[in-house]
Amino acid sequence: MIDQFFLWCVWVLEVIGEATGMGYELANIVIFVILQPGLILLFFILWRNQRNKNNKFKKFYNQNNERFR
Numbered sequence: 001m002i003d004q005f006f007l008w009c010v011w012v013l014e015v016i017g018e019a020t021g022m023g024y025e026l027a028n029i030v031i032f033v034i035l036q037p038g039l040i041l042l043f044f045i046l047w048r049n050q051r052n053k054n055n056k057f058k059k060f061y062n063q064n065n066e067r068f069r
Contacts, residue, residue: 012023017027 013027013031014024016022016031017024018026022030
């Protein structure tokens with residue numbers, strides 16, 4: 001079953017390589033060396049930015065609530 005899944009993945013990469021004219025090897029490099037790490041880095045940066053915005057909002061909200069206590 002794992003062999004079949006691996007062969008299907010290789011086939012998908014071959015189709016991508018043929019469709020774009022890059023070939024199997026270059027498609028593999030573009031997807032797994034450039035795109036995947038780039039997406040991981042992008043989502044990490046977006047997550048950090050959103051977390052910082054939430055922390056700023058929480059600090060602002062807590063400061064304003066303390067005035068009315």
